[in-house]
Amino acid sequence: MSSFNGTEVPDLSKRLHQATSEINQLKEVFKVPSISFGVVHQGKVIRKQSIGYRDVDNRLNADPDTIYPISSCTKMFTAAGIALLVDEGKLQWQGQVSKNLPEFNPQGNPAIALESDLIDLLRHSNGMPDATMLTVGPRGCHLHDCGIKGLIPLFNQLPTANADGQRFNRHWTYSNMNFILGGEIISRVSGQTYPDFIRSHILSPLGMTRTVLTKADIPDDNVACQYTLLRDGTLKQLPPNHWPFDKSRPDIPGSGMGSSLNDMLTWCMAVLSAENEESELDSSMPERRKSPLKQMTRLRRGYWTRPPEDPDKSNGAAFGMGWIRMTLPTSMVGTYSGNRYTRDPKGPWKLHLDRNNILGLDSPPREMIGHTGGAIGGIATVWTFPETQSAVCVLVNGRSLGDASDFAAQALIQALFDLKPQVDLLSWARKEAELSANSLTNDLLTLWKANRREADRERDPERYVGEYKGFNDLFTLSVGTSPASTPDQECDSRLTLTFNNVDRTTCELVFYKQDTYSVFTGDLDLWMAEWFHYRDYRQTLLEFELDDAGLVLGLWWMWDTDEERAWFRRGDGGRAVLN
The missing domain is CATH 3.40.710.10 (DD-peptidase/beta-lactamase superfamily)
Structure with a gap:
């Protein structure tokens, strides 16, 4: 037994050992390459460990x-x-x-x-x-x-x-x-x-x-x-x-x-x-x-x-x-x-909101101060506890199935302070990973397919080629062409989109419905491997607006789901193609 805040509790090292076992299981649940984690208590590092690969290949x-x-x-x-x-x-x-x-x-x-x-x-x-x-x-x-x-x-x-x-x-x-x-x-x-x-x-x-x-x-x-x-x-x-x-x-x-x-x-x-x-x-x-x-x-x-x-x-x-x-x-x-x-x-x-999942529900109040940082292929969680000069830190280099750093940090916090009741974090984590595994299908692909109208008549794609400027001409969307991906396609070329003149961002557009193209092609693996950060199908759409003569005036883009669509005017004059 060891003393903590004046109360006799089970040996801290044993609890942290159990938390380490949970973190090993969390690594498998979230299928992340590695997790590095550590604990500070009473101003000293009492545990630090890394599991898995920093470089899988x-x-x-x-x-x-x-x-x-x-x-x-x-x-x-x-x-x-x-x-x-x-x-x-x-x-x-x-x-x-x-x-x-x-x-x-x-x-x-x-x-x-x-x-x-x-x-x-x-x-x-x-x-x-x-x-x-x-x-x-x-x-x-x-x-x-x-x-x-x-x-x-x-x-x-x-x-x-x-x-x-x-x-x-x-x-x-x-x-x-x-x-x-x-x-x-x-x-x-x-x-x-x-x-x-x-x-x-x-x-x-x-x-x-x-x-x-x-x-x-x-x-x-x-x-x-x-x-x-x-x-x-x-x-x-x-x-x-x-x-x-x-x-x-x-x-x-x-x-x-x-x-x-x-x-x-x-x-x-x-x-x-x-x-x-x-x-x-x-x-x-x-x-x-x-x-x-x-x-x-x-x-x-x-x-x-x-x-x-x-x-x-x-x-x-x-x-x-x-x-x-x-x-x-x-x-x-x-x-x-x-x-x-x-x-x-x-x-x-x-x-x-399940009372069985509320950390420290039956334990004394405790202040905690921290932050989370999410990268495109990783995530970090830091929490500090001023009262006992304690901290937990978790660093992870993957996040496709959810945030392993969050659950790992909670496991360490629960062990460090012997919080009651014990939250079954692994069961919760498995449900999060399960739901996350289907999230792109449910949030993006399914709705994208449901609202697509491939039967609409597609105009000559060349009419849309040009530069479109928004936000008082301070951001540019460039629509161009590239050779067709496969030889059996009806057109010899496909439309492409380049963001703000950065060549490495160029990607193919696919026909979505009349006068609307999508930067999402329907290939989820490509979406994940190339890392597009849009999770709402509406963010993937460029909705072109034409006048009565068939001249493309500009396009609308929902750059953020919390904001109104932005208007990008055509900056090169364009040309009308009557077909």
Whole structure:
């Protein structure tokens, strides 16, 4: 027996050993190549382990130094960078974003430029949508080489309202774009590039030598490849265009970093220590603070609350600045994870609301603060527990059947704190994997087929060839032609689509119905292997609009299901083909 919080509990090492057995089973349930996981307790690392392959094709094992993409966990570091500048008096939390980014002026709502501050930006309440669909295209290709000076004008054209009206400080919308802007603020105020600032002010002081922002940071080949799962169960390595970055890019502050298990455990301990130091020392004595991290208590408090669906049993959650905060017991532990089918509030399962699945329901309340980061072929989960200076971290390089990192983290949390009642996480995980396995068929293919009208008369495809410009001509969809894929096709060529003039994104279009083509061909394996991030069939459609003479005027594209379709006008004049 060992003592924990003054209570005698079964041996912690035995519980963590059992959790490790569960994680091995989770690896098989979700069919991921590798899982790296670790636990910090009372300020020390008490367990770390890696299972599986970082590189399946070459059978290279993962280990605690393997570098994985941490994606949106990057936001923790961006927020920490801004906090350092606030602590130095170079920024103010309630200072206007536009003071440092005067060109940021969203056209849909002037109040955003006039009133939104750093807290609004970092807690995702500034009314702006998520621009990921306009920044990352097929095969993980980045769609803008123009730098931040080209991105901000595009952001200014994005919608700021929904059916309920303007969203600014009325609706919460998770957005990588906000942290892209935050990274640019760091660069302009510090006089350094974002990667240089994070390296010099955070990574180097903490000794985080295996945390990377660009390819140049990678010290060796101990890097996790990202994988998807084909329908026959084959693991397919995804294109490496998305990550790591070739150079410093404006996208990095939102989701571009990578790190190892060892470094992320170091990060968790540093955050907890800094937060604890701030709590113990009077705010008037900043010179006595030893940590290179500053204002962690400010970053990690709750700023935008989200109530649980079961308030009679669960505590709610709140989004901080780069962190999510909640209190056990709660059904919201996996709310921001990649597990959505068993948690869908509109779906039939809602397993998170089953009292037998609520983590810590019969245990004392416990604060937890963390984040999840989802890459195109992997996912990371980090949770910290200030009361006991504890943390869990899980890194995975696959996510086709759901989020193994979320369930693995919950297994470790349950074991670490001996939570009651014991949640059967494996059964829950199996149902999530089962539903995820059929998700693309149900969410994309079935509806795509049901609404397709192949019997419609197809006009001469050549009429649609041209460039189409949207968002005040700041984003281009190029329709061209390529040789037919097979010799038995009626036409000698097929239409193609290229996103924003990035050649690597070029893909075939298929006829969907009259004057409408789809970037989805019906081949789910191709969709997964080439990594298209659209999961709603409507996002795959280009709906062309013609005048009475048969001249193509432009097209409509639903770039995001939470936003109205966007109009792209034809930019080359076009020609009418009367057939």
